[in-house]
Amino acid sequence: MPRPVPGPGALVSYIRTGDRDARIAYRELPDKERLAYRDTVSRVYDTALSHHFGDHPSDDQVHDLIERVAARHPQYAGGVRRVLRALEEGGPKGGINPRQILTAQHLVIREIAKLHQDFRERAQRIVQEASRMPVPVGALPDLSGSTDSEVFRLRSEIQAHQLKYLEMREALLDAEFTGADAASMVSVTLGLDGSLRALELMRGVERIGGRSIAASTVKAWVDAEKQRWRRAKDLEMHDSIPEIGSGAGSGDTFRCEAYSTSRLCRATVDRHGRLRGITFMRNGLFGEDGRHGLAADMREAITGAQHDLNAAW
Template sequence: MPRSVPGSSSGPGALVLYIQTGDRNARISYRELAEPERLAYRDTVNRVFDAALSQYFGEHPSREEVDDLTERVAARHPQYGGGVKRVLRALVEGGRRGEISPRQIITAQHLVIREIAKLHPDFRKAADRIVAEASASRLPGGSEPDMATLAAAYPAESAAANDPEVLRLRAALEAEQRKTAEMRESLLDAEFSGTDSNAVATVTLGLDGSMRDLELLRGAERMGGRSIAVCVLRAWVVAEKQRWNRAKELGKHDSFPKPGSGASKGDTFLCEAYSSTRLCRATVDRYGRLRGVTFMRTDLLGDDGRHGLAAEIREAIDGAQVELKTTL
C-alpha cells in the first residue's frame, strides 16, 4: 500500500512545483522531512518517475532512446551525469544501478522527470494529478464499496437506505462516478506532445492521431531542410508513441499498429498534400501518421522566420490528413 505523503512545502506539493518550474529548492526540500515521510516521498518519486518514463518511452525503451535522454539530461546537469546514466541504463540492463546511493538515485530521478516535463507540456500541465495519484493512499481496510454493491445491499426502498452513513457513501460514490466520467471525457480530448532529441521541433497530436500543433523551436533557422524534416518526423514519433499507449488504455482510436512494430511494413498506401505556396509537401500513411516532409526549394525562411516555416509544414500536414479522410 502506498505511503501517504503529508505536507506541500516539502512533500508532493514541492514535487509538483519542481516538475512545473524546475525550482532547485523544491527539488531538495524532501531532505527536511522526517524519516517516515522521506521514505514515503521516495515512493512517490519512484511512481512519478515510472509515469514520466512511460510518457517518454512507451513500454519498451531502446538503448538508443535511453542514451539520447541520458545525454540530454547530463548536458544540462554535468555534475549529476554519472547518476543519471546509471539510473536510466537500468531500464535496459535489467534494473542494475551499480554503486549509487539513495540520494543519487532520487536526484537523478528528479532531473529526468523535469527534463521529460519540459519536453512534454501535457505531462507538465498534469503534474498535480500525476503526483496526487502517485502519493495517494487507500483507506485502512481497503476501498469503500462501489455503487453496484451499495445498491444491492441497501435498495432505495429499504429503511436502511436512509441511514446517514449509507446516504454519505451513496453521495460520495455518485460524486466519484461524475468525476470519473469527466476525467474520461477529458482523456478523450487529450493532447500528446513530442519533441525531437535536438529540441528543434515539437508536435502535438490528438487522441485520434490528428495533428493539433507543430512548432519549430529556436535553432531551426540554422538548419537545412532535410535536417528540419528529420526533426519533425522524430518529434511526431515521440508524440505518436504517447498517443498510441493512451489509445490502447482507453480502447479508442486504437486500431493503429504499434509504432515501430513493423506491422504496417509493406503497406505502400500514402497520401500527400502541399502547402498553399508549394514550399512544403507532407506525406502521411493510411493511419494519418506522418511519413515524410519535403521542401521544394532551399530558401525556406521568409519574413516570419521559423514560425512561418512551421505554418507551411502544418498546412501541408493538415492537407494530407484531410485528403486521407476523403480518400479512404
C-alpha cells in the first residue's frame, strides 16, 4: 500500500482508516506547510469536539472519552489526558510539547470518527473546510468526453476563479506586520505565520542596557503580534494561535530556546513561536558592527528558536 501524500489528504485518510502512516505523514512537509497543517488539525479537532460533546461537555463525557482513547493508545494516554482535561479546567496544556499535542489531537479526532459514522463519512468536507482551501482544479469532474459548451465554459470559469484565489492567498501569506516599543528603540517585523522577518535596533539603543533592550524587543514583538493576530483572524489563516494578552495561554510552561552562534544572546519562544525573552550572556554587547551586529545576533537566536520549535513537531 503506497504511503499517503502528506497534507490534508492524509488527514482525511487517517480519520477514515486510523492508518498510522497517514497520521505521521505531515512530518515530511516543509516548515510552512506543517504550520498550515497544524492549523487544519486544530480546526478539525474543534469540529470533532463540538460534534461529539455539543456546546457544553460534562466532566463525565470528557472523562469517558479520555478513557476510551487511553485504553486504545496507552503510550499516548498522558498527552490525551492533558489535552482533553483543558476542556474541563479551561486551562493550558502545561509543558506538553507540540508533537504530543498534535498526536493527541489526531487520536481524539479518530476516536470521535469511530463513534460517529456521519463525521467519518464527511471527513473530506470537514478537512477541506478546515484547511481553508478550495477544491483543487484536478479534483473537478473529467469532462473531456462532453460536448456541452456550457459545461466547458463553467469549468473554465471555476478554474480561473481557483487560480486567482490561490494567487491571492500566496500574496496574503507574504503579508508583514511591523511593531515597535514605546521609545522606538526596537523594530520587529513578523510574517502572517508569526515567523520573524526582520529585527532592527535604532539609533540611541547603545545608551540603554541589555535588560532594557531585551524588554523593548518583547514589547515591539507584542505590538507586531497584535497586528498579525487581527489580520490572521480576518483571513482565517494561521489563526489558531490565541490572542496575545488574552490570558488563554497563562500557565503554559512550554518553551523553546536557542543561542546565537557567538553565544552573545539566547532567545526564548513559547509553543506558538512568540518571543518570550532575550537573555544577553555578557556585558559587552556592541562590537565593531555596533547595533547592527547586535541585531544580527538577536535575529539569529530568535529564528533558531523558532526553527527548533517547528522541528519539535
